[in-house]
Every structure is written in C-alpha cells, then in structure tokens.
Amino acid sequence: MKHLFIVNPKAGKGKALQLIPHIKNAFKYSNEEFIIEVTKGEGHATELVKRYVNKENYRVYAVGGDGTLNEVLNGIANTESCLGVIPSGSGNDFIKSIYKETLAENIIEDTIKGNTKIIDLAKVDDRYFLNISSVGIDAEVVDNAKVFKKYPFISGRAAYIFSAIVTIFTYKYRRIQLIIDDKEITLENTLTTFANGKYYGGGMKVAPDADLQDGLFDICTVDKLSRIKMFTLFPKLIKGTHRQIEEVCFYKAKKIIVSSKDEITVNIDGEIVKRKDVIFELIPKGINFIIPRS
Structure with a gap:
C-alpha cells in the first residue's frame, strides 16, 4: 500500500510542518512507498488528493486540523482509498471520537500502522464532512x-x-x-x-x-x-x-x-x-x- 501525506503548513501555527521529519523517520526501515505533499492554499489539499487517488489506491493522511481533514476528505470521497489524520491543528476535534491519545508522541506511527474501519460519511449540499x-x-x-x-x-x-x-x-x-x-x-x-x-x-x-x-x-x-x-x-x-x-x-x-x-x-x-x-x-x-x- 502506498502512503500519501497532505501537510498544511499553516496548521497549528506551523506544527504540522514540523512533523515532516518525523513522518520520514517512521519509514526509515520500511520498503513501503510514501509521498509528502505540502499545500499551497485553500482548496489545494482536495486538488492534490484527487490527482493521486483517481489513478490508484492510497492510505491518505491529513496532517493538520479539522479543516485540513475536511479538504482531504473531499478529495478522497467516493474512492477505495483510506483516510487518516495526523492531528496537528488548533482544535483536532474529530480524532477525539476515535482515538483518546491525541497528544501521544507515537501518533504518527500508530496511525501508519492502524487498521481501517468503515464509518459514516456526511454531506451538506455538495460538500462532504466527517464530524x-x-x-x-x-x-x-x-x-x-x-x-x-x-x-x-x-x-x-x-x-x-x-x-x-x-x-x-x-x-x-x-x-x-x-x-x-x-x-x-x-x-x-x-x-x-x-x-x-x-x-x-x-x-x-x-x-x-x-x-x-x-x-x-x-x-x-x-x-x-x-x-x-x-x-x-x-x-x-x-x-x-x-x-x-x-x-x-x-x-x-x-x-x-x-x-x-x-x-x-x-x-x-x-x-x-x-x-x-x-x-x-x-x-x-x-x-x-x-x-x-x-
């Protein structure tokens, strides 16, 4: 399985950007392919994700807050790819419903090695949301x-x-x-x-x-x-x-x-x-x- 990380450089006042070395370190002894993309503005995360998942399946990780997760979700919806979140925004509310250790140092590795579960998806007009x-x-x-x-x-x-x-x-x-x-x-x-x-x-x-x-x-x-x-x-x-x-x-x-x-x-x-x-x-x-x- 290929891994795609979408990083919002503004999330958490720069906290998400600081996680890139830790993401790379998590694959130090792994042969699995991983890609890190840094967003450049509003809507870019959705655009990036669509570009990848429309070609093949990925485990896609939103590295940021709930807003970043929402943008990534709207790029991955209606595909077979899997969605995850590395919480590094100001609120990080959605993750609280599925994982209690939101401040754990090993959140990156725990998420990369996590299992998938099929959950409900919500929609308001033409936009998807999770939370x-x-x-x-x-x-x-x-x-x-x-x-x-x-x-x-x-x-x-x-x-x-x-x-x-x-x-x-x-x-x-x-x-x-x-x-x-x-x-x-x-x-x-x-x-x-x-x-x-x-x-x-x-x-x-x-x-x-x-x-x-x-x-x-x-x-x-x-x-x-x-x-x-x-x-x-x-x-x-x-x-x-x-x-x-x-x-x-x-x-x-x-x-x-x-x-x-x-x-x-x-x-x-x-x-x-x-x-x-x-x-x-x-x-x-x-x-x-x-x-x-x-």
Whole structure:
C-alpha cells in the first residue's frame, strides 16, 4: 500500500510542518512507498488528493486540523482509498471520537500502522464532512475565532472561548425551519448541530451519544436563549451536559432540510459558508477510515 501525506503548513501555527521529519523517520526501515505533499492554499489539499487517488489506491493522511481533514476528505470521497489524520491543528476535534491519545508522541506511527474501519460519511449540499456541521451562534463563534487564532499566544480552545464571549453580545437570532426526516420544526435558532462525531469547537461535547457507525445524524437544537442564559450554555456544551437546558432538544435522522428567509452562517467541520437553504444527508458506511493503533 502506498502512503500519501497532505501537510498544511499553516496548521497549528506551523506544527504540522514540523512533523515532516518525523513522518520520514517512521519509514526509515520500511520498503513501503510514501509521498509528502505540502499545500499551497485553500482548496489545494482536495486538488492534490484527487490527482493521486483517481489513478490508484492510497492510505491518505491529513496532517493538520479539522479543516485540513475536511479538504482531504473531499478529495478522497467516493474512492477505495483510506483516510487518516495526523492531528496537528488548533482544535483536532474529530480524532477525539476515535482515538483518546491525541497528544501521544507515537501518533504518527500508530496511525501508519492502524487498521481501517468503515464509518459514516456526511454531506451538506455538495460538500462532504466527517464530524459536525452547524448553524447559529456556534457557527458564528467558529467564524469569529479565526481572528483570535492568529495570535501565537492563544490556544485553539482559548480562541473559541474568547470568540464565544464576543459573539454572545453581537448575535442576531434567525428563524429557521427544519424538516428532520418527516418531522417539521420551527425555532428562533440559538444553535443547531448535525453531528456524526461527538466533539467540536475545540473540545465541546455537543453530541454525547453520536456514533460514527449507526447511519444517523445526532441533531441538537437550541431554541432562543437570553444573553445571560447563553453564558450557561457553553460550559455545559464543553461537558456534554447541555441536555439539562429546557430549550435543548435532541433528534436522530438520516436527512435534514434547513431553510430560512435570511442568510445563515453554516459551519462545516470548521469551514464557513453562508446559505438560506441547506440539505444535510448521512451516507452510512461511506468512507474507509484509519483507526490509530492503540
């Protein structure tokens, strides 16, 4: 099997780039072929991966954060190649659902020697995602967190916390309509998440019961909260205890249609788009994923 590493030089404020010597060292005594490609900008990872996997099968590793993983995923989707991640971004949320030792020194070797598992794949309109997509205040927090991530002394989690505080005071509620399979819901949206994995936003456990192999989204809706009550929401999201809040509801479904009269901010594995209408679909057993050796 051939190995392809897609490295985002900006991920983790340069941390991903520093892993290249360690990747090379992992193959020091191996005859297996490996290729390292460094991305040059937004969308380049998808382009690079397609160039390789359209010719033959690879074990493809996203070396970066959740945004890098999403770009690589969109290059590998609908092929027989396997996807893995060497977490080296600011959040690294998806890996938390499948591997607990995210700071282990041997994560590179553990991933290279890991076994593959078929897991569910999610799609929003024409873009694939693995972890979590959302609309509402949390999506705007992700958007605003990009400003704080630029400061070298602020960690990924701290960037989200600072962004959350600022966004709470500036957030504008949007009325949205949801069709969850055959159930219709209308709410003054604080946030709504569509989860395949459990964690997002730098470690918030928004979907405690999410299962990457059950063929269903875990949907969390939060109706309109007061500004004061919003401050109680985020600490509970971190712990995964937000079910205690009266305005919080959970659902499971394969397909969700979201519509709004006003444009809403949509977070897709950390990438932000603006839409009025969005369709979410869950593709059971849609991707071969590399599970790091424990």
